[in-house]
Amino acid sequence: MFTIEELKNDEDLLFDTVDFLFNYKLYFYQTKFLMKCLNYRKIVGKWSRQSGKSQAVAIYILLMAILEKTTIIIAAPIQDQSNLMYSKIRELISENPDIQALLKKDTQSELIFNNRSVILSITCAHGGRTKRGHTCDILIIEEAGDMEDEVVGSVLIPYLASKGDKGQVIKIGTPLRRNHFYRSCYEDTNYEVINVTWRDAVKVGQYTQKFIDDEKAELTDVQFRCEYESEFVADAMGFFPPHILEKSELNYNLFEVL
Numbered sequence: 316m317f318t319i320e321e322l323k324n325d326e327d328l329l330f331d332t333v334d335f336l337f338n339y340k341l342y343f344y345q346t347k348f349l350m351k352c353l354n355y356r357k358i359v360g361k362w363s364r365q366s367g368k369s370q371a372v373a374i375y376i377l378l379m380a381i382l383e384k385t386t387i388i389i390a391a392p393i394q395d396q397s398n399l400m401y402s403k404i405r406e407l408i409s410e411n412p413d414i415q416a417l418l419k420k421d422t423q424s425e426l427i428f429n430n431r432s433v434i435l436s437i438t439c440a441h442g443g444r445t446k447r448g449h450t451c452d453i454l455i456i457e458e459a460g461d462m463e464d465e466v467v468g469s470v471l472i473p474y475l476a477s478k479g480d481k482g483q484v485i486k487i488g489t490p491l492r493r494n495h496f497y498r499s500c501y502e503d504t505n506y507e508v509i510n511v512t513w514r515d516a517v518k519v520g521q522y523t524q525k526f527i528d529d530e531k532a533e534l535t536d537v538q539f540r541c542e543y544e545s546e547f548v549a550d551a552m553g554f555f556p557p558h559i560l561e562k563s564e565l566n567y568n569l570f571e572v573l
């Protein structure tokens with residue numbers, strides 16, 4: 316059996332391993348992303364919609380879990396998003412009876428392996444207050460653009476506190492607001508950034524050029540640049556930045572006009 320050390324330095328070996336284990340042919344940018352994940356501690360993936368980011372992360376998570384004892388937490392802002400990535404991991408496991416045999420426990424939110432690796436899926440709604448207290452080796456922040464700064468700083472990053480310089484954080488998503496995700500992409504130089512746009516996705520056949528042409532015609536310029544060019548445009552374009560607008564939102568009951 317190959318080791319993480321061997322995979323770290325050999326892109327072709329990584330590609331073949333994923334193909335062999337999970338019956339998945341990685342796109343070139345997914346291989347590049349996984350190579351970064353194997354070699355760096357802080358990773359941010361700023362990718363266009365439906366380009367294969369959750370799939371790439373799911374493959375990385377499972378690879379790490381089976382190769383050595385690792386505790387991995389997948390945190391997403393809403394239940395649907397954490398469920399989606401978690402179910403991708405379960406699908407990958409179901410592809411390979413040898414990997415199924417490594418599984419000791421399989422619940423709706425937690426996978427435990429014979430080598431004591433754990434994959435736990437959590438949702439951080441309502442400020443993530445009930446989610447304090449976990450510890451992990453790898454923290455995945457799924458749909459990072461949607462995850463509040465407060466939750467990332469006070470709840471999630473502390474999961475890695477006891478790991479010294481061994482803990483790993485991977486943020487992945489499509490650009491939205493100028494929050495922690497933006498800072499990891501442009502300001503915090505400790506992060507390795509992997510950028511994927513619609514051009515890459517068309518190149519590998521994930522989208523067709525026709526689909527992109529239609530989306531360009533259908534969406535506003537800001538929407539298109541955000542969803543498919545992976546650009547943080549919403550803040551720059553608006554008169555009032557969205558994060559200010561969100562803070563000013565109030566819910567109140569409508570009353571009937573007599």
Ligand SMILES: Nc1ncnc2c1ncn2[C@@H]1O[C@H](COP(=O)(O)OP(=O)(O)OP(=O)(O)O)[C@@H](O)[C@H]1O
Pocket residue numbers: 339340341342345362363364365366367368369370371489
């Ligand atoms: N290398 C690949 N080969 C074939 N299909 C792939 C590959 N990578 C991803 N896919 C498929 O493409 C679809 C979208 O992938 P995925 O859900 O990972 O995208 P995403 O970027 O996370 O999307 P979203 O922006 O909606 O979160 C899925 O059906 C997935 O299985």
Ligand SMILES: [Mg+2]
Pocket residue numbers: 368369370
């Ligand atoms: Mg996704």
